Amino acid sequence: MTLANFTSRVAMIMSAIVISIMLSGCDQNENQKSAKRVSDIEPQVSVQLWSVKDEVKRDFEGTLTILADMGFDGVEFAGEFGEYSDNPEALKVFLDGLGLNVSGAHIPFEKLNEQQFADTVAFYQAIGCDSLIVPYDARAFDPQHVKEVVADLNRLSEKLAPQEMKIGYHNHEKEFDDYEQSTYWDYIAQNTHENVILQQDVGWTTYAGKDPIEYVKRYPGRTFTTHYKVKLPDDAEGKLPLIGQDTIDWPKLIEANMTVGGTRWLVVEQEEYPNDLKPLEAVKISKQGLAEFLDAR
DSSP: OOHHHHHHHHHHHHHHHHHHHHHHHHHHHHHHHHHHHHHHOOOEEEEEGGGGHHHHHHOHHHHHHHHHHTTOSEEEEOSOOGGGTTOHHHHHHHHHHHTOEEEEEEOOGGGGSTTTHHHHHHHHHHTTOOEEEEOOOGGGGOTTTHHHHHHHHHHHHHHHGGGTOEEEEEOOSGGGSEETTEEHHHHHHHHSOTTSEEEOBHHHHHHTTOOHHHHHHHSTTOOSEEEEOOOOOTTOOSOOSSTTSSSOOHHHHHHHIIIIIOOOEEEEOOOOOGGGOOHHHHHHHHHHHHHHHHHTO
C-alpha cells in the first residue's frame, strides 16, 4: 500500500467516525426531545359522573353545568344521560356548549355483545367518546374465569380498533388478590394487548395495600385514563377521603402518570362524602385539592 493510499484510507475512516458521532448525538438529542415531549403533556381533568349519580338523575343539565363551572375539562359517563338517552347528537351539542369533552364511559361487557355492539359504538362516537371502560366484572378475580375477561378484552380491543376506539378495565380491591405468583390485575395487564386501557382506580389500589405509583410504572403507557379517588386504608387516622387530605403521594403519582403512564385523563371520582358534605361539595373540594398539586408542578 502506498503512502497516499494509506493516508486516503485513514481520512475515510476518520470521516466515518466523525459522522457516526454526529448521528449518535442527533439520536440522543431526539431521544431527549421525545422524553421532554412526553413529560410536557398535561393530562386533562375529568369527573366520573357516578360521583354525583343522584344529582345527575334529578337534574342532568343542571348538574353538568355546575361541574363545568368547577373547571372540569370533561366528564366520564356511567350510564346516565338524562333527556339525551336517545339523542347523542343533541348531547354532544350540549356538552360542547359547556366546554366539556368526554373522557370515557363505564359500560358492561354486555353493551358490546353482538346484538348491541353497533348501537353502542354509534352512540359513543356521536358524543366524542373513544374510551370504553368495563368498571367491574366478578370473573376478573375468579381463578376459574379470569382468562375469559382477558379474552373478552383482547377480542373487543381488535374489534374496536377500526372504529378508533379503545376498551379498558377498571379495578377494585379484589383484582389485587394473589393469583399465579402475582395478582389478578397483573395477570390481566400482562395478557391483554398493549392498547387495552388499564384504568387504575388509585383509591382501590391503595385500599388493597398496593402502591398506585408502582403500578403506573409497572405497565408503561397503559394508564391512558385513571381514577383519582381516595379510599382510605382501614388503619388510616386523622385523614379524610378527599384529594389532598389523605395518604396518597399525589405529586409523585401525577409525575408517574405524565412521564410513564401515558395518561391523558385524570378522572376525579368521589364515592364518600365526609362531614356531611353533599356530593357536589365533596367533588369540588377534591377538584380543588388536585388543582393545587397540578399548579405546584
